[in-house]
Amino acid sequence: MAEEINLKLNVWRQKNAADVGHFESYNVKANTHMSFLEMLDVLNEQLIQAKKETVAFSHDCREGICGTCGLVINGRPHGPMKGTTACQVHMYNFQDGDELWIEPFRAKAFPVIKDLVVDRSAFDQIIQAGGYVSVNTGGIPDGNAIPISQQTAQTAFESAACIGCGACVASCPNASAMLFTSAKISHLGLLPQGEVERKNRVQKMVLRMDELGFGLCSNIGACEAECPKEISISNIARMNRQYLAATFTADVDAAS
Numbered sequence: 269m270a271e272e273i274n275l276k277l278n279v280w281r282q283k284n285a286a287d288v289g290h291f292e293s294y295n296v297k298a299n300t301h302m303s304f305l306e307m308l309d310v311l312n313e314q315l316i317q318a319k320k321e322t323v324a325f326s327h328d329c330r331e332g333i334c335g336t337c338g339l340v341i342n343g344r345p346h347g348p349m350k351g352t353t354a355c356q357v358h359m360y361n362f363q364d365g366d367e368l369w370i371e372p373f374r375a376k377a378f379p380v381i382k383d384l385v386v387d388r389s390a391f392d393q394i395i396q397a398g399g400y401v402s403v404n405t406g407g408i409p410d411g412n413a414i415p416i417s418q419q420t421a422q423t424a425f426e427s428a429a430c431i432g433c434g435a436c437v438a439s440c441p442n443a444s445a446m447l448f449t450s451a452k453i454s455h456l457g458l459l460p461q462g463e464v465e466r467k468n469r470v471q472k473m474v475l476r477m478d479e480l481g482f483g484l485c486s487n488i489g490a491c492e493a494e495c496p497k498e499i500s501i502s503n504i505a506r507m508n509r510q511y512l513a514a515t516f517t518a519d520v521d522a523a524s
Contacts, residue, residue, distance in 0.1 A: 271300045273364040277311065279323055280371035285379040285387075291369070300360040304347065305330060305337060307359055308370075326381040329356040332496065335433030339384055344434035345494045353433065353496045373438035377481045378443070390480045391432050391448060398469040399452045399474035401462045411501045414460050422460075428455035429497040436491035436499075442483025447491040449477050450507035451499050457510065467514035472512050 275296050280303045282289030296314065298307040305327050312322040328336040337354040341347035347357040362368070370384065378386040428451075436447035453470050456462035462469070485504055 271364075272297050273300060273359065273362060273366070274364065275307075275365075275368040278367065278369045279311075279384070281323070281383055282372075282380050283348070284382060287380075288399075291371075298359045300358070302331065302359045303355055304339075304341070304357040304359065305355050305376070314396070318483060324381075324385050326385050327355060332356045333431060334371060335431030335496075338373045338386060338388070338434050338438070340373060340438060342369050345373065345438040346496050348434070351498050352498055353431075356496075362439070375434075375437045375443035375482070377443065378434060378437060384472050386434075388434050390482070391434065391445070393480060394445065394449055394476050395474055396454065398472035399456065401465065403461075403464050416459065424458040426504055427451045427499065430455075430495075430499050433496060435494045435496060437482065439490040439494040440483065440485075441488065441490075442486055443481075444485045444491070445477050445480075445482040446485040446504045446507065447495065447499055447501060449473055450503035453510065454503045454508050466510060467517070470507060470510045471514050476509070513516045 275298060277294045277296055278291045279294060280289060281292045289458060293313055294314070296307060296311050302310070305325070308323060308325055315322045326336045326338055328334040330337070332353040335353070337346070339346065339354040346352060346354045348361060349357055372378075372380055372384045372386045373388075377387075377390040380386055381387050397490060430448060430451040432448060434448070437443050437445050446514070453473060455470065457466040465472065489501060489503075490497065
């Protein structure tokens with residue numbers, strides 16, 4: 269049975285990237301069957317009725333697929349639930365009288381657009397640097413035309429589950445994008461169609477990632493712990509191996 273709970277919300281308000289920003293406090297009554305974003309909708313309805321500016325936050329599918337709902341809830345990207353996006357967090361996970369702190373992802377490469385909305389186009393630039401297959405692979409082959417081991421296919425599929433939400437960056441003390449980048453490199457490079465460009469891909473994507481101001485991985489593992497799709501940090505190890513191999517063999521390939 270649905271219940272109503274009273275919450276105190278401390279929400280980050282910031283006009284733009286140049287603004288200092290600050291927390292503002294609000295009191296909200298929410299139904300426990302609501303999702304977290306629906307609760308924010310209730311807050312905005314209150315602000316509209318009070319003729320105040322609403323809180324800007326990102327959302328799209330609200331089904332845990334698009335990765336748009338980037339929020340830090342009580343210090344954790346996407347909130348307290350493991351393997352869950354912010355839009356999938358429901359209010360029955362909170363108690364009457366709880367105080368919540370809601371803020372945007374914090375990273376130099378993710379400048380704040382307004383309030384809880386950040387610019388994550390840096391991820392798009394990493395993909396544009398080489399996160400695709402450009403060679404002609406012909407028409408659509410039969411499902412069993414190219415032999416691929418079950419383990420390889422499964423690993424590639426798990427890596428492809430990354431929704432590019434940026435929780436890995438927000439949870440990392442260095443704001444590293446290596447989990448995101450390595451997941452994209454893995455899901456393409458493990459399969460025959462993408463293996464042809466593996467060396468160029470890993471070099472271009474890692475270089476672009478560094479140019480955009482993301483930090484280095486320090487093996488803390490917070491990215492894997494907070495990833496809503498539970499992407500494994502084994503992808504980072506794979507990317508590092510591929511990057512070193514591509515770097516050390518570049519001169520040999522050019523001379524041959």
